[in-house]
Amino acid sequence: MLLKNATVRRKIVITLAYAAVVALLACAPMFLSDFRLNLLGKFLAYGVVALGLDLIWGYTGILSLGHGIFFGIGAYCMAMYLKLEATGAGRLPDFMQWSGVTSLPWFWEPFRFFGVALLLSVLLPMLLALLLGFFTFRNRIRGVYFTILTQALVLIVVTLMIGQQAYTGGTNGITGFRHVLGFSLASPSVKNGLYYISAAALVGSFLLCRRLVRGPFGKVLQAVRDGQNRLRFLGYDPAKYQMFVFTVSAGLAGLAGVLFVLQVGIISPSMMDIVPSIEMVLWVAIGGRGSLIGAAAGALLINASKSGLSETYPDFWTFLLGGLFIVVVVFLPKGLFGLLARLGARMKGGLGDAMAGGRGRAVVGEDHR
Amino acid sequence: MPWPAEEVVLSLEKITVEFDGFRAVNGMDLSLRKNEVHFLIGPNGAGKTTMLDVMCGKARPASGRILFRDRIDLSKKKEHQIAQLGIGRKFQAPSIFSELTVEENLALSLQKKKGVFSVLFARRKEEDARAIERMLSTIGLGEVSGRRAGGLSHGQKQWLEIGMLLIQEPAVVLLDEPVAGMTDAETEKTGELLRRISVDRCVLVVEHDMEFVRQFAGKVTIMHEGKLLMEGTMDEVQADARVAEVYLGKRRDADVVGAPA
Ligand SMILES: Nc1ncnc2c1ncn2[C@@H]1O[C@H](COP(=O)(O)OP(=O)(O)OP(=O)(O)O)[C@@H](O)[C@H]1O
Ligand SMILES: [Mg+2]
Numbered sequence A: 001m002l003l004k005n006a007t008v009r010r011k012i013v014i015t016l017a018y019a020a021v022v023a024l025l026a027c028a029p030m031f032l033s034d035f036r037l038n039l040l041g042k043f044l045a046y047g048v049v050a051l052g053l054d055l056i057w058g059y060t061g062i063l064s065l066g067h068g069i070f071f072g073i074g075a076y077c078m079a080m081y082l083k084l085e086a087t088g089a090g091r092l093p094d095f096m097q098w099s100g101v102t103s104l105p106w107f108w109e110p111f112r113f114f115g116v117a118l119l120l121s122v123l124l125p126m127l128l129a130l131l132l133g134f135f136t137f138r139n140r141i142r143g144v145y146f147t148i149l150t151q152a153l154v155l156i157v158v159t160l161m162i163g164q165q166a167y168t169g170g171t172n173g174i175t176g177f178r179h180v181l182g183f184s185l186a187s188p189s190v191k192n193g194l195y196y197i198s199a200a201a202l203v204g205s206f207l208l209c210r211r212l213v214r215g216p217f218g219k220v221l222q223a224v225r226d227g228q229n230r231l232r233f234l235g236y237d238p239a240k241y242q243m244f245v246f247t248v249s250a251g252l253a254g255l256a257g258v259l260f261v262l263q264v265g266i267i268s269p270s271m272m273d274i275v276p277s278i279e280m281v282l283w284v285a286i287g288g289r290g291s292l293i294g295a296a297a298g299a300l301l302i303n304a305s306k307s308g309l310s311e312t313y314p315d316f317w318t319f320l321l322g323g324l325f326i327v328v329v330v331f332l333p334k335g336l337f338g339l340l341a342r343l344g345a346r347m348k349g350g351l352g353d354a355m356a357g358g359r360g361r362a363v364v365g366e367d368h369r
Numbered sequence B: 001m002p003w004p005a006e007e008v009v010l011s012l013e014k015i016t017v018e019f020d021g022f023r024a025v026n027g028m029d030l031s032l033r034k035n036e037v038h039f040l041i042g043p044n045g046a047g048k049t050t051m052l053d054v055m056c057g058k059a060r061p062a063s064g065r066i067l068f069r070d071r072i073d074l075s076k077k078k079e080h081q082i083a084q085l086g087i088g089r090k091f092q093a094p095s096i097f098s099e100l101t102v103e104e105n106l107a108l109s110l111q112k113k114k115g116v117f118s119v120l121f122a123r124r125k126e127e128d129a130r131a132i133e134r135m136l137s138t139i140g141l142g143e144v145s146g147r148r149a150g151g152l153s154h155g156q157k158q159w160l161e162i163g164m165l166l167i168q169e170p171a172v173v174l175l176d177e178p179v180a181g182m183t184d185a186e187t188e189k190t191g192e193l194l195r196r197i198s199v200d201r202c203v204l205v206v207e208h209d210m211e212f213v214r215q216f217a218g219k220v221t222i223m224h225e226g227k228l229l230m231e232g233t234m235d236e237v238q239a240d241a242r243v244a245e246v247y248l249g250k251r252r253d254a255d256v257v258g259a260p261a
Helices: A002-031 A033-057 A067-087 A094-098 A106-112 A114-137 A144-163 A188-213 A215-232 A237-265 A274-287 A292-312 A314-331 A335-348 A351-356 B048-056 B079-085 B102-108 B114-121 B126-138 B154-166 B184-197 B210-216 B234-239 B240-257
Strands: B007-018 B022-033 B035-043 B061-068 B087-090 B172-176 B202-206 B217-225 B229-234
Touching: A002 A033, A002 A188, A002 B087, A033 A067, A033 A188, A033 A237, A067 A114, A067 A237, A067 A274, A067 B210, A106 A114, A106 A237, A114 A237, A144 A274, A144 B079, A144 B210, A188 A215, A188 A292, A215 A237, A215 B079, A215 B102, A215 B114, A237 B061, A237 B114, A274 A292, A274 A335, A314 B234, A314 B240, B007 B048, B007 B154, B022 B035, B022 B048, B022 B202, B035 B048, B048 B087, B048 B172, B048 B202, B048 B210, B079 B087, B079 B229, B087 B154, B087 B210, B102 B154, B114 B202, B126 B154, B154 B172, B154 B184, B154 B234, B172 B217, B184 B202, B217 B234, B229 B234, B229 B240
Parallel strands: B022 B229, B035 B202, B035 B217, B087 B172, B172 B202
Antiparallel strands: B007 B022, B007 B061, B217 B229
16 A cells, blocks of 8 residues: 555656656747757757667667767758758859869769658668677677777768768868758747757657667666676577667667757767767766666756856866766766665655666676586 | 487487587587486586587587487577577576566566567567466565566575576476575475476486485486486486596595585
8 A cells, every 4th residue: 555655656756757847848948048949959959869878878788989970970961951952953062162073972962852861860870870780789799899899980980071071071061051941040930949849859759768668678678788698598689689779779869960950050070079979978877877867867967067167167167077977987877867866765765766767787798607 | 228218309419519629528419308307417527518508509519410309400590599499598607687677587588579579569468477477486486576686595596597498488498507506495496396397398407416416317417528428317327337436436525625516
């Protein structure tokens, strides 16, 4: 009886918390300036990346330090559409003219269409992830070795992007957008709309990830994380599960890239390089690995404090982020959200446990004899 | 030999396994029959675990044949495919998913179709819940079904792992030292369990505890230095001079010195 009451109470509290978050997101345009709202929209896009990263890292034990690439490819696909839209029919994007290109390269052609660009910005990252997963997970490359490969992928793609200046805009990236589907990107109502789309994308991604980490599927993911060798002898093929979640995760990063470029108005290699890739993982680590809410909140919180602090103390921010990371790794393996859940559990006796979700634990190796 | 002519489910012929040129198993033959509790014994390093590894796909033989049900060649199959054919393996160290609850561990094993999309759209069925319930009582973990598996006692973990095998209703059950680290009472219970589960399937047990072997063995196979030394009933085995020399003698020495294996 007592137990049941507690469960019901917990459900009510959690539902209320979700409702409050959604209401807050919905009302934000009313009390934020255009500038702040635009920033928040960008952070929401980062939240989508964080969800995908938590799905593979917190729940499945795959650490990717290469998600900047998936994010970047998504952003570039949309940027190519926006650039062509801004350039107008029959003319070449400015950076191509400067490089002496005389006709639009064939692989730019499909990006004349918004639908194609949107589709590719999610599908291309997924395809790339599937390929990488195919050659690694099936060959049982995992742990640190896999992580190193994701970094190598970043190096390869970024070098390629910078080197092919005539086709990619090089280090400057792609910018100078005007319209999306005929709507002016400068108009406040379009900006509002993009903010709402980002909020909806975050909620949608959250629901998708939650669907994956709950129920029997989520249990298999945790089993992949905690003992994939054992799982094999129960008749599961862990590689297929790893490939699947890694691909989903890359798709989410690509989607985030779309939202980012629409709101920020530029994408360049420095935004998808090694450092941003690592930062993305920090959001999840600090926010709370193994908890979807924690990961998304981590992305929002850290980026909000970053823009707040770096406006006033630009150097200080990097130190703070580094310091925070060390503190979290050493003292809070489940991140700030894990700490919150633990405090909650201490006060309410059990509330936090349910909210903390899966126990984040990185398994480097296992042995079965 | 006076063995009843039960059907051979798994047969290994002239199996050789090499690790960097070292022959851990050397031309070993072994047949597992239905309805039999078969013990595989031998001194440390004899190659017993390696034999189990070969059967479940963990180790690949350099030569030899592994036939399941007389026609399926297991040497070309992947581990998860072998498991799905109905060959279940329990490892020497208890290996369960410690972050999942006892019940979740069983549910994970019970799941019939184990592909990504089958699991993604799987529905929990009433009969599954009943199968889990039944297994929980078989392995005596009904009381702790909601507990995190990592928090179980050593014996309970061993049972949970055995339960995870059995709930898949495998044709072949391979157990590597299942009673190691168990109390006498737990050992007794495990032995009874082995007897019960051997109905309609074959059970192969690797074990050092000779008392346990004597009590529960049907057939006993002795390995020594990667080779078959002899095969027979426990009585025949104990009467054999070679066995006493390589195995029982050694064991006795070890016991005197007080170095448990
Ligand atoms: N992966 C491996 N690499 C190298 N040598 C191995 C490997 N696995 C086993 N061996 C060697 O093969 C031999 C047989 O090992 P195995 O584990 O099969 O013996 P066992 O009969 O199970 O012994 P125990 O009773 O101690 O468990 C041993 O000498 C062991 O050192
Ligand atoms: Mg062994």
